[in-house]
Amino acid sequence: MNDRTDLFSIGQLARRTGLSVRTIRFWSDLDLLPPTARSAGGYRLYDAAAVARLELLRSLRELGIGLDDVRRILNRQTSVREVAQAHVRALDAEIQTLRLRRAVLRSVTRRGSTTEELRLMNDLARLSARERQQIIDDFVAEVFAGLDGRPGAGLAEAMRTMPAELPDEPTDAEVDAWLELAELVADPDFRRRVRDMAVAGSDDTAPPPQPLMSIDSAREALAAGVAPDSDEARAVLAGMVDPALSPEQRRKLADDMAAFTDHRVERYWQLIGVLNRRPPFPPAVPAVEWLIAALRADR
Structure with missing residues (x-):
């Protein structure tokens, strides 16, 4: 048998390629594998070029390429590389x-x-x-x-x-x-x-809270279990805020700080940092809340 001149039935194509007759017939019905000729009984016949086309079709499908793209490739409307x-x-x-x-x-x-x-x-x-x-x-x-x-x-x-x-x-x-x-x-x-x-x-009329040099002392006091309303806390405050501030001014400072202190907002920034793969930072809110409580308790 000479592959260059002989024609093959769907059954013969199935045996040559390992594909099922049903699959080959389905692709042929979609005009992805048009027959080369018809037998006297009307059966579809395919030449060697059709066999090569079938092998390419199978390879493309095994790679998961959709039928529309396969058709464009086979009809030379696009290249295999582009698809x-x-x-x-x-x-x-x-x-x-x-x-x-x-x-x-x-x-x-x-x-x-x-x-x-x-x-x-x-x-x-x-x-x-x-x-x-x-x-x-x-x-x-x-x-x-x-x-x-x-x-x-x-x-x-x-x-x-x-x-x-x-x-x-x-x-x-x-x-x-x-x-x-x-x-x-x-x-x-x-x-x-x-x-x-x-x-x-965003309030232009509201004075910003007085900046603090550091909250490290508040962190240490909190870690040591110092109560915000204790004499020891009062000594910590003396090293953190202006001793000349009156009790009313200290309470106002505490209120201003509280307006911008929230553990959930800090958590937001921590989560954004994780997603952006930034170095973690230690939470500041617990120490600031301790400081706020100490300012409000100070007499």
């Missing part, structure tokens, strides 16, 4: 999604998540980078509405600093950080608190 490049981009996106879902499942296993947490984590894993950023943008838009151009409004841009993409291989900490951040910005109480801070920071 392969597009397919590589699609596969890269799919691989990244699978890696993220794997990280989510690891987190679910480690956390012993509830059904609701699992649903939320799965939803978040499906979001594109643009959709993840939109969650933060919507939060910032609501909280800082009407404050453009006013003092303190620059905080809005800083709070938008999400990474463009979650890493291909997100760590457990990064998955947990994204989950916690999404829950945090959806909390109405948190939104109201950030709004209050933004408005206070």
Whole structure:
């Protein structure tokens, strides 16, 4: 038998290629593998060129390339290289999604998540980078509405600093950080608190809180278990604020500091830092809250 001149039936093609008769007939019906000729009985026949076309068709399909792209390649409307490049981009996106879902499942296993947490984590894993950023943008838009151009409004841009993409291989900490951040910005109480801070920071008439040289002394006092209303706390205060301040001025300073102190806001920055892979920073809010309590208790 001479492959250059002989014609093959669908059954013979199936035996040569290992493909099923049904698959070959399906592709032929779609005109992806048009017959070279017909037998006297009307059966489809194929030449050696059709065999080569069938082998290419099978290779493309095994690579996961869709039938529309296969048709364009076979009809020379596009090149294999162009389709392969597009397919590589699609596969890269799919691989990244699978890696993220794997990280989510690891987190679910480690956390012993509830059904609701699992649903939320799965939803978040499906979001594109643009959709993840939109969650933060919507939060910032609501909280800082009407404050453009006013003092303190620059905080809005800083709070938008999400990474463009979650890493291909997100760590457990990064998955947990994204989950916690999404829950945090959806909390109405948190939104109201950030709004209050933004408005206070944008008030031209309100004096800014007196800057403090350092809160290290407050950290040490807190770690040592010093009560804010104790004589020992009063001695710590003497080294941190101007001794000439009156009790009323100290209480006013405490109120000003309290307006800009919230452990959830600090947690926001910590989570953003995790997602942007920045070095962690020690929490300051507990020490500042101790200092506020000490200022209010001081007589």
